[in-house]
Amino acid sequence: MVKALLDNGVMEMFMDRQMAARHGFKLQKLERPIAVRNVDSTNNSGGAITYQVEYNVFYKGHVERIRMDVCDLGKTEMILGMP
Numbered sequence: 648m649v650k651a652l653l654d655n656g657v658m659e660m661f662m663d664r665q666m667a668a669r670h671g672f673k674l675q676k677l678e679r680p681i682a683v684r685n686v687d688s689t690n691n692s693g694g695a696i697t698y699q700v701e702y703n704v705f706y707k708g709h710v711e712r713i714r715m716d717v718c719d720l721g722k723t724e725m726i727l728g729m730p
Contacts, residue, residue, distance in 0.1 A: 650724050657728030660713055663720040664693070667700055674698040674717060683718060693719030 649666075667674065680695035698717040703710055720726065 651727050653727050657726060659726075659728050660715040661720060661726040661728075662700055662702070662715040662717050663724050664717050665719075666724045667698075667717050672700040672702070672717075674700060681716065691719070 662672070675698060677697055677699060680697045682695050683691035683693065685691055696716045696718045699714050700717055701712055701714050703712050715725070
């Protein structure tokens with residue numbers, strides 16, 4: 648089981664870097680890094696997003712394969728947005 652934040656104000660899906668490592672996800676390097684900015688427009692201390700993972704999501708008999716950007720999320724393991 649994973650603790651995830653559902654955020655309908657976010658257009659992407661994110662996975663915490665430590666969670667990806669802990670569960671052995673295969674990281675796929677992005678062609679171009681994605682800058683991460685905080686709410687106050689400063690650069691995020693975790694740096695740019697340079698990897699993503701593919702992940703199967705299961706919910707009530709439905710399975711969907713999604714891509715998630717990997718970054719430092721602190722105490723949150725995943726953020727599920729509305730792509």
